[in-house]
Amino acid sequence: MLILETPEAGAIEGVGDIIKKVAESSGKGEDEIKKLIDEKQDELSGLVSEEGAAYIVARELGVNLLKATNRRLKVKNLIPGLRSVDLMARVVRVFEPREWSRGDKSGKVASVILGDDTGTIRLSLWNDEVKTVLTGAFVEGDTIKVSGGHVKMDNRGQPDLRLGRGSIEKVEDKSIELPMPDQISATSASQRRDIKDFKEGDYGECMAGLVQIFKRSRPFYEVCPQCGNRVAEKEGKYECQEHGQVEPDYRMVLSGVIDDGTANMRVVFFGETAEKVLGKSVKELRDDLSKGKNQEEIYEKCQSVGKDFMFKGRIKRNDLSGNLEMVANEVSDFDVKAEIRRLLEQVKN
Numbered sequence: 001m002l003i004l005e006t007p008e009a010g011a012i013e014g015v016g017d018i019i020k021k022v023a024e025s026s027g028k029g030e031d032e033i034k035k036l037i038d039e040k041q042d043e044l045s046g047l048v049s050e051e052g053a054a055y056i057v058a059r060e061l062g063v064n065l066l067k068a069t070n071r072r073l074k075v076k077n078l079i080p081g082l083r084s085v086d087l088m089a090r091v092v093r094v095f096e097p098r099e100w101s102r103g104d105k106s107g108k109v110a111s112v113i114l115g116d117d118t119g120t121i122r123l124s125l126w127n128d129e130v131k132t133v134l135t136g137a138f139v140e141g142d143t144i145k146v147s148g149g150h151v152k153m154d155n156r157g158q159p160d161l162r163l164g165r166g167s168i169e170k171v172e173d174k175s176i177e178l179p180m181p182d183q184i185s186a187t188s189a190s191q192r193r194d195i196k197d198f199k200e201g202d203y204g205e206c207m208a209g210l211v212q213i214f215k216r217s218r219p220f221y222e223v224c225p226q227c228g229n230r231v232a233e234k235e236g237k238y239e240c241q242e243h244g245q246v247e248p249d250y251r252m253v254l255s256g257v258i259d260d261g262t263a264n265m266r267v268v269f270f271g272e273t274a275e276k277v278l279g280k281s282v283k284e285l286r287d288d289l290s291k292g293k294n295q296e297e298i299y300e301k302c303q304s305v306g307k308d309f310m311f312k313g314r315i316k317r318n319d320l321s322g323n324l325e326m327v328a329n330e331v332s333d334f335d336v337k338a339e340i341r342r343l344l345e346q347v348k349n
Contacts, residue, residue, distance in 0.1 A: 025062075028061070042216065075087070075089065075116050075121050081153075085149045086145070089116050091181070095112070097109065097133055109130065116178055121160075124161070124227075146163070149163055149164070152229045194206065195264065196262040198326075199324075203315075204314075211306070220253065222238055226240070226242075252282045253274055256269070280298070310331070310335075
């Protein structure tokens with residue numbers, strides 16, 4: 001289940017209690033709240049349980065049911081929605097800041113890859129936070145501590161660590177045991193495996209056929225045009241927690257089933273990977289739907305079903321079904337010649 005914050009012990013039990021509390025605080029009817037929860041689960045392709053979706057809906061309606069708590073976590077435990085997070089990690093890579101602009105707004109953003117013995121995660125630094133990179137406050141190989149951070153979902157469906165009101169500092173304590181950047185990079189690289197051999201928490205790669213795409217009533221969602229995070233709708237207006245009221249962009253989300261002959265697995269696609277699978281950009285899809293084009297026909301004419309692809313992504317367990325699934329962040333066409341070369345190299349070795 002996706003947990004945004006830690007509930008106060010004994011405060012609320014079950015989805016029914018959540019619906020009643022949200023209805024009392026928001027002025028909306030319980031049936032309407034239940035419908036919003038169902039739509040949120042559908043929107044997130046089953047990535048959250050009914051209770052998790054209920055907490056998200058409550059938050060979007062301005063009803064705070066939860067109490068934030070600090071917790072020291074490993075990278076593998078960082079999932080979108082966590083707040084007040086403490087993390088001790090190694091700086092694996094620091095990227096040069098880049099400029100962004102949207103309308104009359106502009107600024108800078110920089111990415112830092114952090115890691116520990118369980119994997120890596122991107123830390124995104126925005127505007128004034130970028131000074132940390134520009135001044136060389138930390139470099140690759142440093143040990144850093146993030147305090148009071150929070151985790152967003154990026155436009156590729158991956159966890160993205162943010163500071164917000166939190167802080168970051170360099171740690172000089174030599175007794176802290178963390179692998180060095182080259183060791184972290186080696187262990188976090190994607191590993192080519194059969195689907196049957198995937199385990200929860202793997203960052204894996206497989207060659208498989210796309211055998212099915214699930215039809216969704218709404219295959220896109222609203223995001224902030226500046227940071228790419230999901231935005232909340234309030235009375236027809238959209239608000240980003242970091243950038244306030246915005247005119248949203250849209251990202252596509254799809255889910256389907258892949259099969260490599262050893263097993264099959266559900267896969268969730270976000271953003272560019274979803275566009276590649278469907279064969280349409282989110283703009284083209286929205287234009288088709290706005291013109292009254294039959295949505296069933298859009299899925300039925302998808303030429304990706306039945307084709308082989310290379311899939312890369314994080315392996316997680318679906319809380320609803322209990323089965324493993326992949327959140328894909330890369331989908332590429334199957335290259336027969338490259339595959340032959342890889343097999344020959346294996347034989348040679």
